[in-house]
Amino acid sequence: MSEYSNITKAVKCLFGDIAAKIVEVLMKAEGELSDEEIAKRGGLRINDVRRALYEMHANHVVSYRRVRSENSHWFVYLWRVNTEDIKYLLQKRKRLVLKVLKQRLEYEKNNIFFKCRSGKCPRLTFDEALEHSFHCPYCGEELEQEDNSRLIEALEKEIERIEKSLERI
Amino acid sequence: MVSKSSLLEERILRFLREIDEPIIQPEIARRLNVSSRDVSRILAKLEKKGVIKREKVIMKGRRTFKVFPLREAEPLDALLECPCFSCPYLEMCGEKQEHDPSTCRKLTEWLLSLTTKTAT
Numbered sequence: 001m002s003e004y005s006n007i008t009k010a011v012k013c014l015f016g017d018i019a020a021k022i023v024e025v026l027m028k029a030e031g032e033l034s035d036e037e038i039a040k041r042g043g044l045r046i047n048d049v050r051r052a053l054y055e056m057h058a059n060h061v062v063s064y065r066r067v068r069s070e071n072s073h074w075f076v077y078l079w080r081v082n083t084e085d086i087k088y089l090l091q092k093r094k095r096l097v098l099k100v101l102k103q104r105l106e107y108e109k110n111n112i113f114f115k116c117r118s119g120k121c122p123r124l125t126f127d128e129a130l131e132h133s134f135h136c137p138y139c140g141e142e143l144e145q146e147d148n149s150r151l152i153e154a155l156e157k158e159i160e161r162i163e164k165s166l167e168r169i
Numbered sequence: 170m171v172s173k174s175s176l177l178e179e180r181i182l183r184f185l186r187e188i189d190e191p192i193i194q195p196e197i198a199r200r201l202n203v204s205s206r207d208v209s210r211i212l213a214k215l216e217k218k219g220v221i222k223r224e225k226v227i228m229k230g231r232r233t234f235k236v237f238p239l240r241e242a243e244p245l246d247a248l249l250e251c252p253c254f255s256c257p258y259l260e261m262c263g264e265k266q267e268h269d270p271s272t273c274r275k276l277t278e279w280l281l282s283l284t285t286k287t288a289t
Contacts, residue, residue: 013255063175082175084182088218097253100262100270104280107264107271154283158251165248 007083010090018044019052023081032078053079060085098162105155114143178211185238194234252279
């Protein structure tokens, strides 16, 4: 997997499809492009391109250089991708996700859960189940203790994977 | 706007990727023909970003740094599957907050899908 596709995937996840397309066009061009040129090359609407560019600029994913057009004497904004800043942003995001997953892991480990046999209703914690005399408040069925060991295992694996990826860029 | 330092930052990074081995800080300045002050400032920035690692060394009785370019990360596909990555509320998410990871429906659904994956 190349660095190029990693970056577009990350941008797609953080800013959406249009932003990913813009980054793809800019990276293919290996230089600077005006918003109009990006829209033309990517087959996108100019307003969508501008909106996505401003959003990415606020997060330092893209930056611009302002030059005066020789023909019209208007200012033209030439955009480029800050690949290193995307990685930095992604690292920051990974740390936040890691924090959230760790909190979830603690919650899973520190609670006992109950579920009804239908499997369609939301699960309840011990306190909630006790409050409803161990009967599902949604369908009225009797509640059974849920085994969340697989869920804990999956969470631990995911946390380990993010921690490993944080050690590198 | 693209600043002079960000252009130099890109140049230094490209150079480090090309050589792909540890190098002494003053050597970078010499080979790229830029001031050691600029190199030092940019390397500190890159270290903060986690792109490189620096180690203190003593060369000819003077303190300097050995620079280690770090390798690229593994493919992101698997990591990005987690719904939290694209969640607009991630920065506000926390215990006993309006968006709580313990009760998040999307996260629960994804975790349950993981458990069925491992079970099959």
